[in-house]
Amino acid sequence: MATVTQQDEVRRDPRRWWALGALVASMLVLGFDMTILNVALPTLAGDLGASTGQQQWMADAYIVVFAALMLPAGLLGDRFGRRRMLIAGLGVFLAGSLAGALASDVHWVIAARTLMGVGAALVLPLALSVLPSLFAADERTKAVGVISAASALGLPLGPILGGWLLDHFWWGSVFLINVPMVALGITACLFLLPETRDPAAPRVDVVSTTLTATGLGALIYAIIEAPHRGWTDPLILGLFAASAALVTALVLRERRSARPLLDLTLLARRGFLLNTLAATLGMFVLSGLMFVLPQYLQAVLGHDAMGTGVRILPMMAGMLLAAKGTPPLLDRFGPRALVSAALVVLAFAAFLGSRTTVDSGYGYTALWLTIAGIGFAFAVVPAMGLALETLPGDRAGSGSGLLMTVRQTGSAIGIALLGALLAGVYGDRLGPAAPDAAHDSVVAAHAVAAQLGDPDLAAAADAAYVHGMNLVLVVVGIASLVTALLAAAFLPDPRPAAAPVTDVAPARAHGRQ
The missing domain is CATH 1.20.1250.20 (MFS general substrate transporter like domains)
Known part of the structure; x- marks a missing residue:
């Protein structure tokens, strides 16, 4: 005592x-x-x-x-x-x-x-x-x-x-x-x-850790390099095959393990799986947008670095606004309706953004960014909390770990896949007549245009980049709509007795205790 x-x-x-x-x-x-x-x-x-x-x-x-x-x-x-x-x-x-x-x-x-x-x-x-x-x-x-x-x-x-x-x-x-x-x-x-420390903690599974890192790394490398080498390039196809083999080996190993590093059996729980999918899609979208937007704001619209940072804030403001309003709406309408509607809002924002032109200006961007932030937060905040609420107490730690790992993977794939799509469309739209250096990025194209005194090259690069960004937003919108339909059809709809967790960190900390 x-x-x-x-x-x-x-x-x-x-x-x-x-x-x-x-x-x-x-x-x-x-x-x-x-x-x-x-x-x-x-x-x-x-x-x-x-x-x-x-x-x-x-x-x-x-x-x-x-x-x-x-x-x-x-x-x-x-x-x-x-x-x-x-x-x-x-x-x-x-x-x-x-x-x-x-x-x-x-x-x-x-x-x-x-x-x-x-x-x-x-x-x-x-x-x-x-x-x-x-x-x-x-x-x-x-x-x-x-x-x-x-x-x-x-x-x-x-x-x-x-x-x-x-x-x-x-x-x-x-x-x-x-x-x-x-x-x-x-x-x-x-x-x-x-x-x-915890003397009873299991040993770190080096093999599973290696399979996770190499499988994910091979996938990301293949997606990023594919626009330059070609999607049918032998190296790219080999990397996709290697990634599939490594991930399959990881799944088989984890299913046989008495104390798995990634408890994949949790994905058999419908509520956990679909809420994790919604949260992961949100991170996929957010990471992709955060990669695409700065180059548009700086190179196409001509803002400096500080101005670019400030102009991303409407999305963050929308996220904060939605995060505050989530608990009462969740209590009133339930998770299925709220998450599904939020994903539809996110899709609407993406489709609205896909109508951007070179002459649209920042006001239009601020509008769809704010809507995107609201849709993102109303989908991700309850989805993450509800994913963990579906788990029994003795599996909260493994469940939160799996959720965070999948969510971070969604971020990485968002940057890789949406960035690869943007790079491929930008290069194709710019055309072979443009200098090779201009194909590296829209920033490089502006630098080359300034050296050559060729404003037409800068204008062509801007148009190519905006076209690529719009296609990225169309993909984001379609993915959001598909996930909204899945959530509306299959997401469990328990009415919580209390407000859900608004951040995964408390549950993650509970799992560590």
Whole structure:
């Protein structure tokens, strides 16, 4: 009994709020690193000569590694010490940020983003799993809410902060900004966090982790390279076949495992499967739009980096508005009606955006972006919470891990697939008569047009890019409508007694406790 009292006293240590503040700084970094690079991509395309495919890899390298390593990273913390592995993750993220700031070519930037993905995969689950050692049960919900809010706040901060840095400093500053905040997190972890571990934690399944990473990596590489090599190129076909074989091997291994890394049997639950599908589609759309929009706003409409970041905010504002209004609407209409209607709204926004012309101007873009943000949040927020509510308590941890992994995979595939579609259509529309360098990206085309004094080339590139963006939005709209129909037909419709979880993080933290 004395031990319990002493533990409660430790948890009531006033330093716990300082420790939480440091964790919040770390989560902010992870949040805006998901979006900060998107604003920098046009600058990187101009300064480093990055093609569309290389820009896709800059964005996707972080997300692919993040998705592949998140589950084993949590097990490493359980087994070897959460504080130790959290510090290690922050250290790896810090090293990746420094490498990115000092990079001199595209390949080093991609390598740095990969390293940052490794660090982020350690930090995200472990930042939540250390909270029980800091806070008693009556304070833990508040602490988890603060952490979740910090992670969500980082998303809209990324474009604004990235734009401001690019307007005042060189592109490496979008990496260097991480250094002081991560250093603060490491210092706080060293002095303020107690060490905790779970002696009964299973061993990390290296084979399953390798199959996940290589299978997903092969798929993403094939999708990104296909527009340049051709979809029937032997290498591309071989990579698709290899990815299918690796994923099949992963599924077979996980089904035989007594303690699987990915509990795929959860997908047999209709509510979990369809809500996960809706949440994953939302991340597919959001990541694809965040890749496509900055180049349109900067190259076609002519805004600077800071202006681009600010002009993405209507989508974020729509998301925040919808997130606030979700609980009462969910209580009144139920999840099936709300999620289905939200996906229809998202489809409407995409189809509206697909009517964009070179002369449309920003006002039209702001309109459909706001509608898209509302549709996204009304679909994804309840879908993520309801996916976890379908799970029994003893499988909340594995279920939240599977949901986050699939959701991150949707982000990576969104950037790869929609970016590949854009690159292929842009190159075809621009035509073979244009200089080779102009086919790399619309930013490169503007640079070539300026060197040659050829405004017609810049105008042709703008028209080709807008045409490609419109086709991407049509695909997004169709995918949203199909998912809406599936949700309306098959989604279970329990009326919740209380408001659902508005962020997956609390449930994920519960699963780690």
